[in-house]
Amino acid sequence: MWFSTFLELLYPSHCVGCGIALFEESSLCTSCWNQLPKLSEYYCPICDYSLPTQHAHCDNCTDRKLHFLRALSAFRYDGLVVQLLSRFKYAGDQSLKKVMGELISHALSRESWSSLSLRAVVPVPLHPRREREREFNQARLLAQEVASRLQLPLEDLLSRIKATSTQVHSHRKERIDNLRDAFIIKKKIFKKTKLLSGNYLLVDDVLTTGSTLDECAKVLLSAGAQRVWAVTVARSYRQ
Ligand SMILES: [Zn+2]
Ligand SMILES: [Zn+2]
Numbered sequence: 001m002w003f004s005t006f007l008e009l010l011y012p013s014h015c016v017g018c019g020i021a022l023f024e025e026s027s028l029c030t031s032c033w034n035q036l037p038k039l040s041e042y043y044c045p046i047c048d049y050s051l052p053t054q055h056a057h058c059d060n061c062t063d064r065k066l067h068f069l070r071a072l073s074a075f076r077y078d079g080l081v082v083q084l085l086s087r088f089k090y091a092g093d094q095s096l097k098k099v100m101g102e103l104i105s106h107a108l109s110r111e112s113w114s115s116l117s118l119r120a121v122v123p124v125p126l127h128p129r130r131e132r133e134r135e136f137n138q139a140r141l142l143a144q145e146v147a148s149r150l151q152l153p154l155e156d157l158l159s160r161i162k163a164t165s166t167q168v169h170s171h172r173k174e175r176i177d178n179l180r181d182a183f184i185i186k187k188k189i190f191k192k193t194k195l196l197s198g199n200y201l202l203v204d205d206v207l208t209t210g211s212t213l214d215e216c217a218k219v220l221l222s223a224g225a226q227r228v229w230a231v232t233v234a235r236s237y238r239q
Contacts, residue, residue: 016099017080027099036103037076039235047210048073048235060172066210067217068202068228073235074107077206081234085205089138100138100233101145104203107231113150116229119198120155121147124216125183127163143203146231150201157196157223158183158216172209179211185223195224202230208238 013022017032026033040050044058046066051058075081081103088096123143131137140156147154162182164175185196202216207230217228 016084016096027096027102032080035080037078037081039073039076040237045070047071047207050237060209064214066214067221068210068213068230070111071207071210071213071230071232072107072110073207073232074103074105075234077208077234077236085138085234089134089205092135094136094141097141097145100142101149103233104142104145104231105149107233108146108149111229113201116227117199118150118152118201118229120153120157121150121201121203122155122157122216122220124202124204124212125156125158125160127160129163139204142205142233146201146203152201155200157185157200158219159186172211175209176211179215181215182212183216183219185219196220197224197226199227199229200225202228204230204232206234206236207232208236 013027014020015022015029015032016027017035018029020029022029028036039048042051042054043049044051044061046057046061046069048071049058049060056062077085084096084099084103087093088100121143123137123140125131126134126137126139140154143154146152160183162178164178164182200220202213202220204213207213213230213232217230220228
């Protein structure tokens with residue numbers, strides 16, 4: 001008894017999934033961590049979409065030319081991941097920033113980034129109006145975690161100039177049309193450097209059709225970036 005009280009003094013935290021006291025550094029207890037929805041056994045080598053066998057790309061990636069080389073997600077957009085992301089994003093629960101860092105580092109662990117010569121980490125921007133309403137950009141908070149874990153600079157290179165509908169609920173074609181020309185390179189970047197160079201890593205919370213990341217990657221490439229990768233916390237299996 002005294003021992004567990006002593007541990008609670010040392011680690012006075014609770015699991016952000018189920019609320020039990022934690023005697024370790026992580027934000028989730030082992031049981032909640034094990035409940036996180038894994039990606040499907042076979043997945044698209046470009047966008048992580050589920051596949052019946054591991055040999056081809058998904059229809060989504062075969063259909064069109066994507067501008068990022070690879071998007072890696074930590075988990076499927078389902079169950080506890082949906083709950084944690086909604087609390088983080090819509091309820092503005094900033095105490096979840098630490099667990100978000102732990103989740104996205106699971107995606108980072110799937111690639112050896114040091115060999116890719118990345119120049120910087122770039123958050124997917126929110127439209128300024130949405131950011132004012134929400135008071136923060138969840139992708140930027142995630143990008144800060146990614147930048148510190150990979151020891152890379154964070155560069156806010158993009159602006160969102162079109163407000164789009166809430167993405168998770170709209171259809172694929174609608175989303176792709178909606179997002180066309182939704183992003184630009186920030187004007188002051190051009191004033192400073194004229195052109196980008198090197199490789200970049202985009203960060204967002206959820207990948208659904210990949211259209212948002214694709215549009216952002218397109219803008220980075222057209223401004224001179226060489227190659228673009230992406231990481232997200234969750235991969236939705238709705239297309
Ligand atoms: Zn738990
Ligand atoms: Zn794919």
